Structure formats: C-alpha cells, structure tokens
Amino acid sequence: xxxxxxxxxxxxxxxxxxxxxxxxxxxxxxxxxxxxxxxxxxxxxxxxxxxxxxxxxxxxxxxxxxxxxxxxxxxxxxxxxxxxxxxxxxxxxxxxxxxxxxxxxxxxxxxxxxxxxxxxxxxxxxxxxxxxxxxxxxxxxxxxxxxxxxxxxxxxxxxxxxxxxxxxxxxxxxxxxxxxxxxxxxxxxxxxxxxxxxxx
Numbered sequence: 001x002x003x004x005x006x007x008x009x010x011x012x013x014x015x016x017x018x019x020x021x022x023x024x025x026x027x028x029x030x031x032x033x034x035x036x037x038x039x040x041x042x043x044x045x046x047x048x049x050x051x052x053x054x055x056x057x058x059x060x061x062x063x064x065x066x067x068x069x070x071x072x073x074x075x076x077x078x079x080x081x082x083x084x085x086x087x088x089x090x091x092x093x094x095x096x097x098x099x100x101x102x103x104x105x106x107x108x109x110x111x112x113x114x115x116x117x118x119x120x121x122x123x124x125x126x127x128x129x130x131x132x133x134x135x136x137x138x139x140x141x142x143x144x145x146x147x148x149x150x151x152x153x154x155x156x157x158x159x160x161x162x163x164x165x166x167x168x169x170x171x172x173x174x175x176x177x178x179x180x181x182x183x184x185x186x187x188x189x190x191x192x193x194x195x196x197x198x199x200x
Contacts, residue, residue: 001063001146002026003048003070003178008057010043017043018196021057023180027146030169030179030189035196041182042079044196045149048180049076064146074147075140079155081132085125089116089135092124096139103144114138115164129156137165140172148172150181154188162188 004024010017017040025031033041046052048059050071064073083092093107111117114137119127127135133156140148148169154162166188169179173189181187 001061001073001176001178003147003180004060004062005044005048006058006060008044008047008059009055010040010047010052011055012043012052019056021194021196023194025178025180025192027063027176027178028173030173030181030187030191032187032191032193033180033182033196034184034193039196041196042151045076045078045151045180045182049074049149051076070147073145074149075143075145076149076151077136077140077153078151081136083124083132083135086123088121088123089127090120092135093138093142097142100143100145105142105144107142110138110141111135113141113168115161130158130161133157134161137168141168146177148177148179148181150179150183152183153181154183154185 006022008021009019023031033044035041043052047054048070050069059070061070061073090107093111097104108117111120114134116131116134116138119131154165157165169189173179
C-alpha cells in the first residue's frame with residue numbers, strides 16, 4: 001500500500017495555509033509532519049482523512065480497496081478524543097467498533113494493550129486527559145485499518161504512555177501499516193520528516 005499527495009494546497013478562512021505539498025508514504029513507513037503552530041500540520045491530516053477539502057492537488061492510494069476512500073482505510077486521531085462521557089470506557093469502544101465496521105479485535109484485549117483495561121467499567125467523563133488518550137489508542141487497535149493519521153499522538157501521555165504508544169506504532173508498521181503523524185516532538189519510532197512552513 002502507498003499513500004501519495006501531489007500538489008496539495010490548503011486554504012482556510014480565505015488564507016493560504018500551504019501549497020504545492022508532495023508526500024509519499026508506503027506500507028511499513030512513518031512520516032512525521034513538523035512545523036510551527038499554524039503551519040497546517042493538522043489541516044494536512046484532516047485533508048488526508050477526508051474531513052477537509054483540498055483547494056488543489058490529488059490524493060492517491062495504491063493497494064487499497066478501490067471501492068473505499070482514503071478516509072475509510074484510515075484511523076484519524078485528532079486533538080479531541082471523541083467519546084461519549086455518559087458511556088463507560090468499554091461501551092465507548094464498542095460504539096466505535098460498530099460505527100467503523102471492518103475487521104474487529106476483542107474490546108477487552110484492545111483496552112488492555114492500551115493500558116486502560118482497569119478502567120473498562122468507568123464512565124468516560126471521569127477519565128483524565130492521559131486516560132482519554134489511552135482510550136483513543138485502544139480505538140486504533142479495536143478496528144484494524146492500515147493507515148493511522150495521528151495529530152500530536154503523545155499529547156497528555158506520561159513517559160510510560162509515550163513508550164507504550166511508540167511500541168504500538170512500531171507493531172503497526174511491522175504489520176504493514178503506515179503512519180502519518182503531526183508532531184512537535186519525537187515520536188519514538190523511525191520516521192521520515194516533512195516540514196511545513198508557516199506562521200509561528
């Protein structure tokens with residue numbers, strides 16, 4: 001599998017964010033997207049996920065299901081953790097499994113691997129920021145998708161959580177997945193770098 005972007009241009013609120021951007025990421029590869037605040041790192045991920053429209057350019061996916069979009073091959077993990085506060089940790093993950101479809105892994109195993117299994121019966125509203133991020137990690141594991149689009153994936157995680165996330169990303173790459181991550185710091189994995197220029 002290979003994900004490519006050709007001449008991608010982003011305009012938001014009438015302002016050009018970036019233009020003429022090129023990228024190629026193949027199976028078992030990771031790309032770290034870096035740059036100043038406002039440079040367009042998050043916007044690029046949202047364009048790749050199909051959540052924003054590119055002003056210009058083409059996104060191509062080789063080796064995927066031709067009947068599915070890039071977004072349907074991908075997990076997008078953004079700044080906000082998308083959980084229903086009244087549902088338990090387990091119920092939230094079960095909801096996302098049903099919503100996303102596809103090949104599923106065992107819910108309790110995914111929670112355990114993400115280090116949040118001990119809180120499976122708790123309502124999501126009581127989780128700390130780091131625990132919510134671990135629940136997002138579990139969502140990556142609970143439904144198998146080859147592309148992970150990660151926006152500041154280690155934010156809110158302590159050192160142990162960052163190390164765990166790095167191990168999960170490494171395993172994903174070893175299994176033929178690909179990762180594109182917007183980040184201000186090291187990911188803890190081998191990754192090529194794409195730096196986007198922009199406002200500080």
